[in-house]
Amino acid sequence: MEKQGSRALLAAVIGMGVLLFLGSLALVGVLVHRMMHPAPPAAAVKTVAGPVVAGPDMAAQAALVVDEPPGTTVRAVTARADGLLAVALTGGGVADRIIIWDPLARRIAARLVLGQP
Template sequence: MNQGLAEDRTGSESGTPKALLAAVIIMGVMIVAGVAVMIGVIAHRVMHPHQGVALEASSTNGFTRLALPLAEGEHITNVTARGDGMMAVTLGRPGSERVLLWNPNAGKVVAELDFGSVAGAP
């Protein structure tokens, strides 16, 4: 005796809509792929550490003198103070430019953006 309490489930074993089941499977695959990529990136960074720009620091007479290593023919073209206390230092030479993000409080270069050489430049 069927009193309208259950739906007729002909052709379906569990009653779960196929779209929902497909979405769950796709999300599961995406989670597994994301975790695999994250593990790969971490392993790559551990095996290939980033060599940052080294500053020479010497402390004399109560202040610290920092020497930024410049390539041959390279010079400072612009220095911009940022609101977070860091400074963007633009270095240039014929055919290439780079920007260093420098933290003066810590006395180190935090990041470097290298624009490489201009097309057709020696």
């Protein structure tokens, strides 16, 4: 009986050793593959809508006029993933503000006033 128990234990130890070796080999293989084929950073994967090109239908439309006081300057423009532009405005004697502009629909989608001038 003792001989049979030790054989089962020996088979289990050898089996686990083989599994441990194969798992380590797979881990090294994955690491080498990832080092040889790096994925691009997540921020570079996002795409933004391309520039608006004036076509024949846009030439007939009126220009978009933003009602801002004289002296207003654009501090920053940020393209969002959905194709809208977030434009930070300052000056003009009023508080700093951010407008969300939809260039394809040619409209201001939202306006946020940040405080008192």
